[in-house]
Amino acid sequence: MNINLPAGETSAAAGLPPSGLQASGLVVFRGERLVLDGVDLQCAPGGAVLLTGPNGAGKSTLLRVLAGLRAADAGSLSWNGIPVADDLLAHAGRVAYLGHQDALKPGLTLEENLQLACILGGGDLEAALAAVDLVPLRQVPARLLSAGQKRRAALARVLLLQAAIWLLDEPSLGLDRHAVGLLGELLSRHRAAGGLAVATTHVPLPLPDAAILALETVVTQDVLEPLA
């Protein structure tokens, strides 16, 4: 895999900007509800962060903010010390996002489903399919795939995008034990090549020495509560 690595090493002491992904004080409202309240996150190249927490704690929302899909209402997000909001397109180019849904079109074959990511990221389709053990199914329409196979196809898309930042929303959802092993391999190869990964999960993921960021459900007092 060929990932554009930042030239600067981690040397905040030398006055250089920190490398990798930094978020500080992220605040996100969803409608009237406060979902994230001052979240800080730091992930250097080769590192990994696991987001844990109960349902509704804002794990997926945080991932979408990190992807640049939605803007935070307050706080800052930067890559190698440069604010992400300065150039969202460049940020989109270094992000591979795996959402809750697999984003596969049921009528297209597996190969056709991945073709766009192939062109966008320039990855090798054959290698990506082999990495998730889906080569024999490349001509099969996505509607005939099982939930786990679809998840693996979505992981193949993450590979194809050849991005430095992997943002994975419950990547092991629906995967069997063998596939979780494959996921672990992919993640360690990605990190060894200098990529970084942020993943949400409810189950143990094969991410050794990942930093853990436990999100809590933000409890806000309802100021508009009518007087009894």
Add this chain to the structure above:
Amino acid sequence: MTSPVRRFRALVARDLRLALRHGADTLGAVLFFLLAGSLFPLALGPSPELLRRMAPGIVWVCALLAALLPLDRLFGAELEDGALDQLMLSGLPAPAIALAKMAAHWLTTGLPLLLAAGPLGLMLGMRLAVLPLLLAGLGLGTLVLSLIGGMAAAIVLGARRGGVLLPLLVLPLATPALIFGAAAVDSAQAGLNWRPDLLLLAAFLAGGLPLCPLAAGAGLRAAVE
């Protein structure tokens, strides 16, 4: 790094392949167009003079309604299965993504309608001589409809009952195109100058080409938030 033009082409190609696989959507719009058009002789009576007089209007109204049919799914399907997130991260600005979808809508709906408009016009008794003018106007008109329709589809994205809102948003905005497009053929049939009508239609397209994708892009950004 893949060039933006290549990315844009890849998006359009993906939509075309999807339309090919789900041919029912494309075919549905064209069949609706032909069927709705052929209802008019049944309702109005077979008087050739009356039908020839009304043909441009009938073709235009039917094309307008037929172009509405696939709009609901244009972005709706992408939002539902999470593909919109992937598109938004494709490295293209949101207006360019919207423009790619609009282009795909024209290629899979506008172009087939254009091909079907000739036979429908002839069936309604239009003279062969004015047919090129009808098609030229409709060519511009379907482009305008794809732009306005794509913009409206992006704006109502994520709204509950968006499908109901969509025609209410598109039809009033599409009326100028309808008026000038049908008027051009009317003028030609009456032996008058049709150029001003067609030029106004072209001006409408020139205005919509930059504005509609911008508005649609804002709609898409709001929908993925």
